[in-house]
Amino acid sequence: MVGIFSSGCHCQIGFVVKIDFEPLGRRVEVNDSETILDAAQRAGLTVAAICGGRGTCGTCKIRLVSGELTPPTSVETQKLPSSALVSGFRLACQSRPAGDIRVEVPPESLTALQRILVEGIDSKFEFDPSIRFVSLDIEPPDNGDFEADDLRILKALNDLGFSSGITISPPIFPVLSSQLRSLEWKIKLAVTTTEPGSVIACLPVNAHGLGIACDMGSTKLAMYLVDLETGGILARTGRMNPQISYGEDVVNRIAYCNTHQDGRQILQHRLIETLNEMIGDLCGKTGSRPEWIVDCVMVGNTAMHHFFAGFPVRQLGEAPFIPAVSQATYLSAGNLHLNVAPGAEVYLPPNIAGFVGSDHVAMLLAANSWIGEKTIVSMDIGTNTEISLLSGGNMYSCSCASGPAFEGAHIEAGMRAAAGAIERVQIRNSQIIWQTIENTRPVGICGSGILDTVAELKLAGFLDTRGIFVRDHPMSNRLKEKNRMVLIPAESTGIGKDIEITRRDINQIQLAKAAIQAGVKILLKKAGCQPQDIDDFFIAGAFGTYLDVDHSIEIGLLPDIPLERYHQMGNAAGVGACQLLFSKKMRKTAGFIANNSHYVELTIDPDFTGDFLDAMFLHRGY
Amino acid sequence: MVGIFSSGCHCQIGFVVKIDFEPLGRRVEVNDSETILDAAQRAGLTVAAICGGRGTCGTCKIRLVSGELTPPTSVETQKLPSSALVSGFRLACQSRPAGDIRVEVPPESLTALQRILVEGIDSKFEFDPSIRFVSLDIEPPDNGDFEADDLRILKALNDLGFSSGITISPPIFPVLSSQLRSLEWKIKLAVTTTEPGSVIACLPVNAHGLGIACDMGSTKLAMYLVDLETGGILARTGRMNPQISYGEDVVNRIAYCNTHQDGRQILQHRLIETLNEMIGDLCGKTGSRPEWIVDCVMVGNTAMHHFFAGFPVRQLGEAPFIPAVSQATYLSAGNLHLNVAPGAEVYLPPNIAGFVGSDHVAMLLAANSWIGEKTIVSMDIGTNTEISLLSGGNMYSCSCASGPAFEGAHIEAGMRAAAGAIERVQIRNSQIIWQTIENTRPVGICGSGILDTVAELKLAGFLDTRGIFVRDHPMSNRLKEKNRMVLIPAESTGIGKDIEITRRDINQIQLAKAAIQAGVKILLKKAGCQPQDIDDFFIAGAFGTYLDVDHSIEIGLLPDIPLERYHQMGNAAGVGACQLLFSKKMRKTAGFIANNSHYVELTIDPDFTGDFLDAMFLHRGY
Ligand code: FES
Ligand code: FES
Known part of the structure; x- marks a missing residue:
């Protein structure tokens, strides 16, 4: 100091x-x-x-x-x-x-909004939500004044200067008349800010008008409770996606729907049940009531979007993988049985394609990586990895089937990023140094740990470029058999046996990174760019936030560009969803992004197979 | 000849x-x-x-x-x-x-549209329905064309010149994708004609786009199936209102809702169940399918309107009798579980007041009795009798509690207008001549029969102006006791006993007609008119269509104006509902009528009690 x-x-x-x-x-x-x-x-x-x-x-x-x-x-x-x-x-x-x-x-x-770093948040968007709040103290009816409840409210709003075309949304009528009377005609109305406006909820004057933003991942659900009157985020919560019981990934869940009558309804019901529990949590934490929630933004991959909305998924599960709905959609919260104000609308941003969903659109919003003269890659790594490239003002998007290896699945000792998972690995002088989540004894290895392992084994010279263990290496004593090494011996683990890495595990990582590398390369080719042209590279999602960028370059998952061009964003889709609650302009922008993104179907690109096979080798960068 | x-x-x-x-x-x-x-x-x-x-x-x-x-x-x-x-x-x-x-x-x-007589139907309104139909033959997606189903349809519509703001209504998404594929992308779309337009149904190209219009009376339901492409009425059907089991009139049904949890839901459910049976009937008769029905117009008194829509009725059942909703309302057929196209909208015209509902608005439309320089009375006689007066371009409306006597209830031998009901009565030389519905042996007496009876007994001098049987009259031999006469002796009836008329029965008719007379008089006073100023007097409803106008004048139910000014209209509300299916302009007009009608609450009018007591006497005309 x-x-x-x-x-x-x-x-x-x-x-x-x-x-x-x-x-x-x-x-x-x-x-x-x-x-x-x-x-x-x-x-x-x-x-x-x-x-x-x-x-x-x-x-x-x-x-x-x-x-x-x-x-x-x-x-x-x-x-x-x-x-x-x-x-x-x-x-x-x-x-x-x-x-x-x-x-x-x-x-x-x-869970960052990367653009804070780049431009500062205040220039990013103005606070301009879709709902405004109006407090009214209305004369009650009496024996000389027989006006209906709806007209009484509309006239009070007209007196305040609201458009004469303003309406009351029918879902609130079943509760409105008793609310008016129990609140003694002193109310706070939630009114949509699109002309001519519609009254969607009636709250006590001392209530806060709230919104929820939700990122519906195939595996995890994240939800934010926000104050629509002040723009504050009040609380966050997360849950596992209950649909996992019906299929680990969306492809299996679509198959479930195709083979089970009411499968779609079951998946939708289970999801909404869990979302309602999350709403309960958030309200409990903040002393709020679900019926004060008057606006909802839900983002997710296209399949989750369809599961949530009850849209058909059969055509999404077979080539050419067509979404039923790609445009931005407003649904009624009441119809969905979402436990919020019955007149609340649920905004679903647009999808780009069958495997590039509204969560990716939300990420592009949060990163502000959809417009401008820079060359920007935005990537959300998961079982499907969505990639967008902005270049020369044009936008290209694709999805790669990268598989679940980075989520710890299909890896023998693999596990999700939870307590006891090895998340960091280094090799120094043939010694393996590791760190687990919550510093407990290791019980398995998660995505960032296996990525580190492959990169460090390669750097140590114990893996060749084909992903095969090298004989006669100082570390060879760790080999149990030809294609199986001990990463952590039993005496150090929390499971009473060795934690091992197999050649098959390494191949899984090779397949995953090859798909992603091929995707990036094909987008760059479409735009006529080289990797070195990339000015900014945004990486979102849980794995993307925790991965080691240098290791990722080492194994060829990411291109070999300067480290400072990389930005790890956390739950960018969730941040984008919050922005969509706060700003009507953002909703317009979401429509612009979806309609102006050139979707590139990798599987029919003539270069894809060649690029993919080339990318299987463990070479640094590209 | x-x-x-x-x-x-x-x-x-x-x-x-x-x-x-x-x-x-x-x-x-x-x-x-x-x-x-x-x-x-x-x-x-x-x-x-x-x-x-x-x-x-x-x-x-x-x-x-x-x-x-x-x-x-x-x-x-x-x-x-x-x-x-x-x-x-x-x-x-x-x-x-x-x-x-x-x-x-x-x-x-x-079931006439009275204005046919007055001005001819063609000048009345143009065929300008809320839904248009567009046939499309769309390129299906393939492995070089990954556009989503919704966007594919929207682009095809844009190519045909539809507004770029056109949308697809979310309720059709759950079925749209499979429809497109099973119809091999050759479809007929139902599109709303309000800008920018919304696609609400996808039909086979050979289907007819249909609509239903329904008059929901407290007692009877009448439904019409119409062809929205040609303007033809394809079929009609009627049923008893199943809510009768929960209360004969709407006041009792509101009480049921107030005392039974889920009472509202039960009443709504039973009603919609029956409406769905009626839709099934109509489709069966015409070889149509319910999912071809893409537009619905439902009219009814304010309570029926609320029961149908699931709106609260507690405040409608107690002074000052405030409707929850008076403005025109669009509801989703899918939400209501109405068995029609899931994206169909249900249009509910506005209500004027707690006891002057959208059925009365529809009647005013059908009679075209809401605008112009004439002085016109429009009346729908029932348990509640709605009356409107147009005068000097102003419109006044009220409702009288006329009771169910004209529907045959609260009359000892009373019955609904069904086979065996005495519907016509004449007295010539103290002989009673009668006619029954379907010419069977009499089993009871319906509204028009009891009205005739009272008028003829009075004309014969056997009833005094207070409604008391006169002693020492040639018909006195029919008196069984002081206040009870034999109308038809047992040997002529179909029930093995006398059909009798009591002083209490006559008093019921006096009460009913007094309420109506007082209502008409107070509206005339508001407008500064005399009965003789009335140019046209429209009477709607089942009883109104069959009543004998001259007898009605004789007992003071109707004013003493020339007979040719009276027009008995049949189910005018149903006709108005059909017009609301055929003409968007009519929907605007309905809003105009409701917003420009001065509602007059009779019970708080200082003249009402006096007028009502005066009107109890059996005097000719007023
Ligand atoms: S940035 Fe610190 S509370 Fe919001
Ligand atoms: S008037 Fe005769 S068929 Fe319509």
């Missing part, structure tokens, strides 16, 4: 301090008048800060590991439970270093 | 013939080149002719009793089953007299 500014009138007083960000291991020197959020951004870290640092969203949580911060502000004592404060949790936008410090960025705070 | 025109070049050849219309007993002399429909209109008869005499609707059925008509045209052999032709049924618009004839106008053909 070194003072660099002299004290004096009109001069800024400050010290340069060092901040170490864990577990990412980045160090940055900053002026101590800057917030930790500023410092993190300067360090290129994708810390979430949905509200732009105004202290309203609570997404920028960090934890002090050593050193001192300025004392908690009143905003922090309000936003954070005292138990969290005691454990060292703080809001990055509210706290400043009081000396050299070490802070930990918890994974949940990495 | 006398020739009046000499034959010769450029001269019209014709004979004057006499036509007797039964059972209304009107005779008219016409030229034999005129159709029976022309003749009926000349006779002032309200024969239905929804299509304006083009031979497409089939509503103008009549039956030849004696004499000869021109031979059946090909239109008639197509429209009428051969069994009907054999029994003498013909279409009035297609047949001409071949000499003096006697024809019978069956009650169902009296």
Whole structure:
């Protein structure tokens, strides 16, 4: 900690301090008048800060590991439970270093909006939600005034200057008349902001108008509760997708629907049941009521979109894999039995193609990677990896069948990223160093761990470019048989036996990365670009956020461009979904993206097979 | 039959013939080149002719009793089953007299659009339905064309010149993709005609686009199936309202809802179940399929409107009797579980007040009695009698609690208008002459019969103005006790005992007619008119169509104005509902009527009690 500014009138007083960000291991020197959020951004870290640092969203949580911060502000004592404060949790936008410090960025705070780093959030979009709120104190009917309930409300709105074409949405009528009377005609109405407007909910005047944004992954569901009146994110929650019992991936779930009568209804019902539990959680956490939720944005891959909406999936499961619905769609929450205000609308952004869904559109929104003169790749790695390339103002999208290896599936010792999963692997002098999630004894290996393993084994020279273990190598003593090595011996694991890596596991990673490499190459060819032309490379999703970029380049998963061009974004689809709640303009943009994206079907591209086979080898970069 | 025109070049050849219309007993002399429909209109008869005499609707059925008509045209052999032709049924618009004839106008053909008589149907409204139909032959997707199903349809419509803002209604997505494939992409789309338009159904190209119009009375349901492409009425059907089991009138049904959890849902469910049976009937009769029905218009009193839509009724059942919804409303047929195309919309015209519903609005439309400089009364007599007065361009409406006496209820020997009901009564020289429905032995007396009875007893001097039987009258031998007379002795009835009329029965009629008279008088006072100013007096509904106008004047139910100013209209609400299917402009007009009608609450009018008590006496006219 070194003072660099002299004290004096009109001069800024400050010290340069060092901040170490864990577990990412980045160090940055900053002026101590800057917030930790500023410092993190300067360090290129994708810390979430949905509200732009105004202290309203609570997404920028960090934890002090050593050193001192300025004392908690009143905003922090309000936003954070005292138990969290005691454990060292703080809001990055509210706290400043009081000396050299070490802070930990918890994974949940990495659900970042990358453009914060690039352009600053405030220039990104204005707060312009689809719903506005109007408080009214209406004269009740009496024996000289027989006007109907609906007309009474419409006239009060007309008096306030609302368009004469304004209507009341029929789903609220079954509850409206008793609400008006129990609230004694003092109400807060939720009104759509598209002309001429429609009243979609009647709330008590002291209620907050709320919205939910949800990213429906094939495996995981993430939901955000937001305050539509202030723009704050109030709470987040996550659950496993209950449809997993009907098929691990969407292809199997479509097959289930094709072979079971009411299969679609069952999948939809199970999903919505779980979404309703999540809504219950969020409301419980925040002391809110589900009927105050008046707007919903749901994003997901095209199959999840169809499962949620009850749209047919048969044609989505067989070539040429056609979505029933690609355009943005508004559904009634009441029809879907979503436990929110019965008149709430559910907005589903558009899909680009059968395997490039609205979650990818939301990611492009969050990364702001859909417009401009830069060359930008946006990628969401999963069982299907969606890739978009923006180049020369044109947009190309594709989907690669990368398989579930990066989610830990189809790997003998593979597991999801959960406690006990090996998430980081290094090899130094033939010694294997590893780290598990929550630092427990290892019980398996997750996507980022297996990726690290393959890259480090290759760097150590123990794997050849075909993915075969090399004989007569210092590490050969780890081979149990020709195609099977011990990664962690039984005495160090939490399962009483060795954790092993097989040649088949390595081949799975080769197949996955080859599909992705071929996809990127074909998009680049379509646009007439080289990998080196890529200015920014956004990677979203859980695996994408935790993968080691250099290792990914090492095995040829990612192209060999400077590391600083890579941006790991966290749950970008969820962030995009929140933006779609906050901004009507974003909804227009989503339509623009879907309609202007050139979908490239890899399987019919004449270069695809060749590119794919070439990419199977473990070469650095491309 | 006398020739009046000499034959010769450029001269019209014709004979004057006499036509007797039964059972209304009107005779008219016409030229034999005129159709029976022309003749009926000349006779002032309200024969239905929804299509304006083009031979497409089939509503103008009549039956030849004696004499000869021109031979059946090909239109008639197509429209009428051969069994009907054999029994003498013909279409009035297609047949001409071949000499003096006697024809019978069956009650169902009296569901008339009165304005046909006044102005001719063609000037009334143009055929401008809310739905249009577009046949498309779409390129299916293949391995070089991955466009989603929705976008493929929207682009085909854009190519045909449809607005770029056109959308597809979400309720059809669950079935659309499989329909497209099973119909091999040759489809007929139903598209709303309001800009920018919405696709609401996908039909086979050879299907007919259909609509239903329904009048939901508290007691009876009437439904019409219409061809939305040609404007023809294909079939009609009627059922009892199944809600009767939960309360004979709407007041009792509202009480049921207030005291039973899910009462509203039960009433709605039972109603829609029956409506679906009626749809099944209509489709069976015409070889149509329910999913070809893409537009629905439902009219009813305000309570039936609310029961159908699932709107709350508690506040409708207690003073000040406020409707939850008065404005025109579009609901989704799918949400209502109505067995029609899932994307079909259900249009509910506006209500005027808690006891003046959309059925009354439909009646005003059918009678065209809502605009102009004439002074017009429109009345629908039932348990509640709705009355509108148009005067000086202003419209006033009210509802009178006239009770169910005119429907045969609360009358000791009363019954609905069904086989065996005494429907006509005359007294000549103290002898009682009567006629029953279907000419069977009498089993009871219906509304028009009890009205005739009271009027004739009064004319015969056997009732005084207070409604008390007069002693020492030639008919006194019919008195069984002071306040009870034998109308038909047991030996002539079909029930093995006397059919009797009591003073209580007569009092019920006095109460009912007093309420109606007071209502008419108060509306006239509001408008500053006298009864003699009334130019036209429309009476709708089953009882209104069959009542004897002169008898009604005799007891003071109707004002004493010339008989030719009265027009008995049949199911005017049903006719209005059909017009709302055929004409978008009519829907606008319905909104205009509801918003410009001054509702008059009789019970708080200072004159009401006085007028009502005065009107209790049995005086001729007012
Ligand atoms: S950025 Fe810190 S609370 Fe929102
Ligand atoms: S008027 Fe005769 S068929 Fe329509």
